[in-house]
Amino acid sequence: MSIIVCLVTCPSKEVANGLARELVDQQLAACVNVLPEVQSTYRWEGAVCVESEALMVIKSTTERQDELKRAVLSKHPYDTPEFVVLDTQEVSEKYALWVEQSVGHRRVV
Numbered sequence: 001m002s003i004i005v006c007l008v009t010c011p012s013k014e015v016a017n018g019l020a021r022e023l024v025d026q027q028l029a030a031c032v033n034v035l036p037e038v039q040s041t042y043r044w045e046g047a048v049c050v051e052s053e054a055l056m057v058i059k060s061t062t063e064r065q066d067e068l069k070r071a072v073l074s075k076h077p078y079d080t081p082e083f084v085v086l087d088t089q090e091v092s093e094k095y096a097l098w099v100e101q102s103v104g105h106r107r108v109v
Contacts, residue, residue, distance in 0.1 A: 003091045003099050004065055006058040007084040008072055009040060016054035019075055023058065028068045030102030033057040064103050 010016035013036035020032035035055040042049055060068050069083055091099075 002062040003088045003096050004060055004062055005086040005088060007082060008056040008058060009053040009082045010056060011053060011077060013054040015077060016056050020056060023071060027104045028064050028071055029058045029060045030099040031059045059099055061100060061103055
């Protein structure tokens with residue numbers, strides 16, 4: 001079992017906080033950090049856009065990744081939501097155990 005970190009941008013901190021609560025309530029994420037204001041510069045439909053967004057940093061496991069992705073994509077207000085999964089190279093043992101227990105997995109140590 002591996003710990004993953006997912007990055008998801010949202011149009012506002014309110015949207016991000018609501019989605020974060022749902023993911024934790026459903027045990028798809030152990031923890032979601034919401035950075036309430038990031039500036040995103042990107043190309044969309046041929047134009048360069050600069051927007052204020054909220055960034056979600058989601059901690060979960062590879063076993064819950066597909067369910068997590070489905071939940072985020074089904075609830076997200078964007079037509080093309082960001083869902084980027086970062087593989088972790090090093091996670092402290094106690095934190096990994098907590099994440100696994102928080103998303104419904106139990107590991108014997």
